[in-house]
Amino acid sequence: MARFTFRLPDIGEGIAEAEIVAWHVKIGDRVEEDQQVADMMTDKATVEMESPVSGTVLELAGEVGDQVAIGSALMVVETDGEVSEAPVSEEVEAETPGVEEEKPSPLRGEGWERGSEEQPAPAIQAPLPDGERAQRHVLASPAVRARAQDLGIDLAQVKAEGDRLRHSDLDAYLRYGSGQGYHAPHADRARADEAVKVIGMRRRIAENMAASKRAIPHFTYVEEIDVTALEAMRGDLNDNRGNRPKLTMLPFLIVAICRTVPDFPMINARYDDEAGVVTRHGRVHLGMATQTDAGLMVPVIRDAQDRNVWQLATEIGRLADAARTGKAKPEELSGSTLTVTSLGPLGGIATTPVINRPEVAIIGPNKIVERPIFQGDDIVRAKLMNLSISCDHRVVDGWDAASFVQAVKKLLETPALLFAD
Template sequence: MALFTFKLPDIGEGISEAEIVGWHVRVGDRVEEDQPIADMMTDKATVEMESPVAGTVLRLAGEPGDQVSIGAMLVEIETEGEASAAPAPSRDLIEAETPGDAAVHEGAGSPEPRGDIADEPEIAAIADGDATTRDHAILASPAVRARARELGIDLAQVKTTGDRVRHADLDAYLLYGQRQGYRPAGRSARRQDEPVKVIGMRRRIAENMAASKRHIPHFTYVEEIDVTALEALREQLNANRGERPKLTMLPLLIVAICKAVPEFPMINARYDDEAGVVTRHGAVHLGLATQTDAGLMVPVIRDAQDRNVWQLADEIRRLAEAARSGKARSDELSGSTLTLTSLGPLGGIATTPVINRPEVAIIGPNRVIERPIFRGRDVVAAKLMNLSISCDHRVVDGWDAASFVQAVRRLLEAPALLFAD
């Protein structure tokens, strides 16, 4: 037998430590060479660590949420031959449970076993307070009976509409007691409290948003834009797109932003507040806020000003798929100079987006709605969209932000200008 200590390697970015997001193994597990053992997160991306040897896991460095220094022990593995039972971990070692497929980034699932064998019906003879056996049997799964014992619930008092007592019946009993079965109008079943540890991507998001609000004096400006002509143009382009990707509103909005930026360079900038330097960027590296199962990520469209609407549509789709599948590279998640955030059909009336620090502005289109407006003396139906922008008031004045949005508005309301040199 031999003891192999797998130390956390330098995984780039000039970092000194990485966070444990989730374990793929636990103490006592047999691992093979190149088998995934842990997900580690740097400031930029999540990296899957693989075992360099085969053997039995003896120790793990910590639990999800803990930080591990570069060069420190991540996993200890017993190698060569059949490994004996792994020793119990020491007091300074916490054995992490193996995360489920959908819980690696967001936390553990339900603590109640509710599947397969645990949910098979079983007849339980329930004793009353005098320890005498009831003259009837209660159908319930082992998991339900175990939960009822923990809660001190007599299953004979629990009403059920099915063939056996289920977890939902216990929930209803806890909520209504003897009045179970009667649910006043407007009332709904109460859920159990669920503590969720803030780790991984969720913690990064929390830290970044808190730092942004703490350091940046935000202000938000909202303008209404008539996109009736733009939507008609988009429909025409999609009708003749051939094999090209379908156009949404975003590629057209990005073209308008890129055309307006040269006149308002303070919008496309990054502020190093420690050095006291604002860098106004010539190229538009547009961050695209993207919701993923792991949380909000911001992949970057490089040199957005050099791309046409079809190229932008293709790049938006590619980056969104990469972010949601966890395959986005580190360089695709950094270096943005201006961010666009959109909730699509959930866009609401207006938003007050939080700036992606160290940028100084973030733009948020809202939902397109159709309603009547006046054109001269006529009342006509129009498609309207509110456009929000949040800016860093240390760098961008309110007049500049409003003027920039008005420039974008002129382009969107006369969409032929989007394709003019």
């Protein structure tokens, strides 16, 4: 028998630490080589950690939500034979801030001194409920699994409305399927208070949004656009699309944006406020805010300016599916130069979106509504959509933002111009 310490490897992107978002093993479990043992989240993606050896789990590096430094112990395994541990590379040791040579491992189970204050060792993960092993065979995101574990719910007993369990399925189970029976709305008992630890993607979103609002002086401009002709064109194209994907409004909006930004380079830019440098990008790498079970993610459509509406629709579908299923690659979640955020049919009258720092603008189409409008002396039915843009006032002037939106409006209201050279 031998003890093997599995240290968190360098998982790229120049990061110094990663967050534990899910454990797939507990102390005392038998693990096999290449078995998934944990999900670790960086600023860009969730990475699956696999055990490099077979054996019995002796110790784990903390709880869900804890940060683990690159090169520090993630798990200790008692192996069946002698196993030599791979040393941590000098490059990792040199680039990992806050890791001192004499700092004890948090897995030792002893307190250590930090200055004059003695700190207890991190809590070791408690055994999971009896239904834990059944939960492993249910397709669900780490966030859903964590919530189910906190609530003491066996995921094997929860019915999924789609191909994977979502938070809405847990809500339905809590209301109707937990053995309490159906209660009419007027007879519902108030739910107990629920303390939810802010971890994983939700913590990243919270940190990024707070940093954006603290650092960027936002302003928002909203304009109404008549998309009657565009909606008629979209309907005709969808009726004759063959085996191509169905077109939403988004591909047309992206084409309009890409055709407009060359005249407004300050919109398609990133601002390094520490260096005092604004980079105006020639290519449009368009971020697409996407809601997932774990929270908001922003996959990136590379070189959007080179794609037509059908190609954009295909790429939008592919990236959205990859983000929602957790299969998006790190390079697909970084490098955007401008972002579009859309709530689809929930779009509301107007939005004031928060800029995806270090970008300087974010565009938000709102819900399409039918209303009567005047055309000369006549009153006609029209399909109208408000378009919102939030900008960094340090880089973009109000006049420029308004002029940009007006140029986009002209293209959307005269959709033939979208396809003209």
